[in-house]
Amino acid sequence: SQQGEEDPQALSIQEGENATMNCSYKTSINNLQWYRQNSGRGLVHLILIRSNEREKHSGRLRVTLDTSKKSSSLLITASRAADTASYFCATDPLGYSTLTFGKGTMLLVSP
Amino acid sequence: EAGVAQSPRYKIIEKRQSVAFWCNPISGHATLYWYQQILGQGPKLLIQFQNNGVVDDSQLPKDRFSAERLKGVDSTLKIQPAKLEDSAVYLCASSLTDMISSTDTQYFGPGTRLTVL
Numbered sequence: 001s002q003q004g005e006e007d008p009q010a011l012s013i014q015e016g017e018n019a020t021m022n023c024s025y026k027t028s029i030n031n032l033q034w035y036r037q038n039s040g041r042g043l044v045h046l047i048l049i050r051s052n053e054r055e056k057h058s059g060r061l062r063v064t065l066d067t068s069k070k071s072s073s074l075l076i077t078a079s080r081a082a083d084t085a086s087y088f089c090a091t092d093p094l095g096y097s098t099l100t101f102g103k104g105t106m107l108l109v110s111p
Numbered sequence: 112e113a114g115v116a117q118s119p120r121y122k123i124i125e126k127r128q129s130v131a132f133w134c135n136p137i138s139g140h141a142t143l144y145w146y147q148q149i150l151g152q153g154p155k156l157l158i159q160f161q162n163n164g165v166v167d168d169s170q171l172p173k174d175r176f177s178a179e180r181l182k183g184v185d186s187t188l189k190i191q192p193a194k195l196e197d198s199a200v201y202l203c204a205s206s207l208t209d210m211i212s213s214t215d216t217q218y219f220g221p222g223t224r225l226t227v228l
Contacts, residue, residue, distance in 0.1 A: 004153075043154070043202065043219040088153045098144075098167050099217070101153030 004032075004089040004102030012108045019076040021105040023089030024069075030092045032065055033099065034074050038085035046074075046087075079109045113137065115220035117203050123226045129191040132223045136184070136205030142166075143180055144217060145188050146202040154202055160186065193227045200224050 007022045023032070034046045049056045049065045049072065056063045062075040076083055086106050090099040116135040124130050136143050142161050146154035157176065158168040162183040171178070175194070180186040190197055200222040206215035 042221050043204075045216045045218075048216075090153075098156050098159055101155070103151070103153050 004091050004100065006087065006089055006102045006105040008105060009103070010106040010108070012110065013079060015079060015081055015109055015111050017079055017109075019079050019083070019107055019109070021074045021087050021107070023072045023074070023102055025072075025089070025091045025102075026070065027093045028067070032063075032072050032092075033090045034061075034063060034072075035088045035090060035101070036085045037088065037104070043088075076107075079107075081109050081111050083107060084109045115203055115205055115218055117201075117220035117223055119223055120221060121224050121226075123228065124193055125228050126195055127192040129189065130193055130225060131190075132188045132201050132203075132225075134186045134188070134203030134220060136186070136203070137207075137218055140205035140207050140218075141183070142206045142208070142215070143186050144202075144204040144206075145178055145186070146204065148200045148202055148222070150199070157188070190225075193225075195227050198225055198227045 004023050004025045013019055029051055031048055031050045033048045035043050036046055037043045047058045047061055047063050049063050051067055060077045065072045086104040088101050088104045090101045092099055118133050122130055144159050145157045147157050148154040157171045158178045159166040160180040163180045176190055178188045202222045203220045204217040206217045208215055
């Protein structure tokens with residue numbers, strides 16, 4: 001079964017707007033990662049946030065983690081058409097060394 | 112730096128046939144993963160190798176799936192016999208260290224899209 005669940009399932013915005021995706025998970029984790037997948041570049045690691053961190057930034061990406069609510073959010077600011085892709089959260093449940101991926105959010109950024 | 116290589120990129124077979132996928136990880140990467148990604152879902156780990164030993168194969172359907180990693184480098188994943196529900200993209204990934212740590216970035220190959228008719 002899948003540990004993480006992204007919300008919304010699909011998101012459509014205009015270039016320049018911000019996109020926010022959420023991830024909820026079930027069990028305690030060591031860390032949470034976000035990946036992007038598109039047909040051109042396959043599945044690519046974006047950012048990792050550890051369980052003792054609350055917020056992390058990387059370029060136009062901002063990730064938050066709330067372990068009390070077992071949730072994370074990924075914010076993409078000033079979106080571009082090239083950000084069109086599926087975005088997955090992946091968790092590392094405590095006691096396990098392997099990643100469990102959610103079902104993903106499909107983001108469409110229109111020019 | 113060359114990425115993770117996989118072949119073939121596409122494969123169409125009939126049910127009950129056999130199929131094999133090949134993966135060449137990034138040079139020097141100790142850990143290799145095989146994932147199955149069914150349309151509309153996220154990748155699901157099938158098996159994880161650390162060098163040439165199996166770390167986790169708990170979600171590998173061992174009655175029909177097998178995998179090996181010869182000399183701790185290349186890996187093959189085999190399905191025999193295939194079922195309709197095996198239609199999916201099979202992703203190979205590798206990560207650098209030989210420590211069991213999910214903080215390692217996993218680098219994914221382009222995948223093999225399998226269609227079982």
